[in-house]
Amino acid sequence: MSFTAKSLAADGLVAGYGGQPVLHEVSFTANAGEILTVVGPNGSGKSTLIKTVLGLLRPTQGRILLDGKDITPLSPSQRANAGIGYVPQEANVFPNMTVLENLRLGLDFIQRKSVTPFDKRLDEVLELFPEIRSRLSARAGLLSGGQRQMVAMASALMAEPSVLALDEPSAGLSPRNAELLFEIISRIARSGVTLFLIEQNTRLGLGASDSGLVLVSGEVKLSGKASEILAAPEIRRLYLGGA
Ligand SMILES: Nc1ncnc2c1ncn2[C@@H]1O[C@H](COP(=O)(O)OP(=O)(O)OP(=O)(O)O)[C@@H](O)[C@H]1O
Numbered sequence: 446m447s448f449t450a451k452s453l454a455a456d457g458l459v460a461g462y463g464g465q466p467v468l469h470e471v472s473f474t475a476n477a478g479e480i481l482t483v484v485g486p487n488g489s490g491k492s493t494l495i496k497t498v499l500g501l502l503r504p505t506q507g508r509i510l511l512d513g514k515d516i517t518p519l520s521p522s523q524r525a526n527a528g529i530g531y532v533p534q535e536a537n538v539f540p541n542m543t544v545l546e547n548l549r550l551g552l553d554f555i556q557r558k559s560v561t562p563f564d565k566r567l568d569e570v571l572e573l574f575p576e577i578r579s580r581l582s583a584r585a586g587l588l589s590g591g592q593r594q595m596v597a598m599a600s601a602l603m604a605e606p607s608v609l610a611l612d613e614p615s616a617g618l619s620p621r622n623a624e625l626l627f628e629i630i631s632r633i634a635r636s637g638v639t640l641f642l643i644e645q646n647t648r649l650g651l652g653a654s655d656s657g658l659v660l661v662s663g664e665v666k667l668s669g670k671a672s673e674i675l676a677a678p679e680i681r682r683l684y685l686g687g688a
Pocket of ligand 1: 485487488491492493494
């Protein structure tokens, strides 16, 4: 399968609530087809950043760029139609619908005319998620947490996004399932999708990423190659429990 990944960038974002800034001139670039993970302590502004990228929160300064084009004026649905897919942390599947129905909805929600017929797209997406192929007629609410997360990601991929934003994808998963999920995330990136994610598990998230962004109190504390961030002494001390 090949999607068409696009770069996602932020340039000097200032955003917050009720006139009180939470993000202070945050900039980043996720290159096309790469994985960028945002890490940071509780309350550092990670959710605020993903909301601003999706258009749920308007920045008071700065821009969001998709493939170099300014998408800051676009609404959340216009951004979805422009190719930004999103998987929220919770309530990301319809539990009373089957897996197949969930996947169909992933395509139906998007107004962009798809060139690939549903069955072909389904096949392409299921190549990335062999684990759910045999569960298509199961009610999504009956699946395990890890499988539900896969359905949510597969559903978002049905719309053939250029960028997939994931909010704490490993939350609530066992260590083994979290590792498996990140293997799938790498597979998704290799298929031609740019991944922008927030992750609590610093080691796992950065370990699977090309680049990283460390937010502290709404400011970019470190950014660059994920492997270099993981090796930085202050990150090892602060987040990884040791030298
Ligand atoms: N809707 C809101 N109204 C007012 N302030 C908010 C709102 N949402 C978040 N904040 C504040 O913005 C700051 C950043 O919160 P945010 O949720 O973006 O951090 P986070 O890094 O995602 O935290 P966590 O890891 O705990 O989810 C916090 O001080 C928080 O209190």
